[in-house]
Amino acid sequence: MASRLEINFIRLLSRCESIASEKRGETEWRLEKYVGALEEMLVALRKSLSKPTAEIMTEYSRKVDFLKGLLQAEKLSSTTEKALANQFLAPGRTPTIANERMPASKTVHMQTKARCTGEMRDELLGTGFSGKGTSEADLRNRRGLPLDERQSAAELEAVLQHHHNLQEKLAEDMLNLARNLKNNTLAAQNIIKQDNQTLSQSMRQADMNFEKLKTESERLEQHTKKSVNWLLWLMLILVSFSFISMILFIRIFPRLR
Numbered sequence: 001m002a003s004r005l006e007i008n009f010i011r012l013l014s015r016c017e018s019i020a021s022e023k024r025g026e027t028e029w030r031l032e033k034y035v036g037a038l039e040e041m042l043v044a045l046r047k048s049l050s051k052p053t054a055e056i057m058t059e060y061s062r063k064v065d066f067l068k069g070l071l072q073a074e075k076l077s078s079t080t081e082k083a084l085a086n087q088f089l090a091p092g093r094t095p096t097i098a099n100e101r102m103p104a105s106k107t108v109h110m111q112t113k114a115r116c117t118g119e120m121r122d123e124l125l126g127t128g129f130s131g132k133g134t135s136e137a138d139l140r141n142r143r144g145l146p147l148d149e150r151q152s153a154a155e156l157e158a159v160l161q162h163h164h165n166l167q168e169k170l171a172e173d174m175l176n177l178a179r180n181l182k183n184n185t186l187a188a189q190n191i192i193k194q195d196n197q198t199l200s201q202s203m204r205q206a207d208m209n210f211e212k213l214k215t216e217s218e219r220l221e222q223h224t225k226k227s228v229n230w231l232l233w234l235m236l237i238l239v240s241f242s243f244i245s246m247i248l249f250i251r252i253f254p255r256l257r
Contacts, residue, residue, distance in 0.1 A: 003050045009041045009060070014096045016067055017104035021111060035067045063092040066105050070112065079123050083116040087163070117160060 002010075016034045042064055045051055052060075066089055073085035089112075091105035 002052070003048060005041065005045055005048055006050075006052060009038065009045060010096060012038055012041065013060070013063060014104070017063075017096060017108060020067060020070060020108045021104065023115075031067075032071055035064065035071060038064050038067070059092055059094055062090060063096070063105050066091050066109070070108070073112075079116060079119045083113070083120055086112050086116050121157075 012034060016031060016038060019031045019034070042060060045060070046057065051057065069085070069089045073082050073089070076082045076085060086109070089109055091109040092103045095101075095103050096105075
């Protein structure tokens with residue numbers, strides 16, 4: 001069961017993600033203060049006796065670092081620097097609260113990247129409206145721009161598309177690598193299981209052979225003892241018969257004088 005400190009931390013983290021998803025003005029100060037409080041609560045949570053598992057603590061740290069990076073990126077003066085900084089942000093992987101279909105930090109990350117991309121496009125095209133790059137007014141503005149600015153906008157879109165393709169390819173490669181690793185692990189488990197079964201059968205067969213050998217050894221020992229006893233009795237009988245025969249021979253045929 002989560003401690004009181006962890007419950008308060010989750011509530012404040014959810015509130016920070018909600019504020020971060022909204023469009024804020026330059027005078028907005030709550031998010032920065034809340035993130036500072038989150039850092040203090042995270043340190044206290046690490047020192048708590050009833051702290052969560054290491055995996056959950058790592059996820060908490062990841063979300064707090066994402067919010068810190070988001071604030072630092074917003075303080076940059078250049079839109080290009082903001083877009084580049086947002087590219088390196090790592091949002092959380094799991095929902096903060098139960099009713100989230102997608103982690104709120106991922107939603108914030110996507111919104112921030114879209115907003116930075118729109119600002120860069122507007123800055124290059126010389127317009128003051130963000131998020132309308134595909135509208136008819138923006139297309140008319142593009143046609144009225146000089147050739148070098150249109151080329152810069154096209155190059156920017158190409159670079160962004162290239163980075164997007166690289167990210168998709170990297171994600172696909174990682175997925176294939178994880179799938180191959182899983183298949184190799186399952187194959188190794190099956191081989192080890194078969195080897196264990198073969199070893200168990202060999203050990204059982206060895207035990208059975210040992211028991212049979214022990215039984216045959218006992219039977220051979222008994223047979224050997226019986227053979228020795230019969231031979232002894234036979235020799236005694238022969239000696240006795242020879243002795244009696246000599247006595248009778250002496251009695252029947254006295255010595256000649």
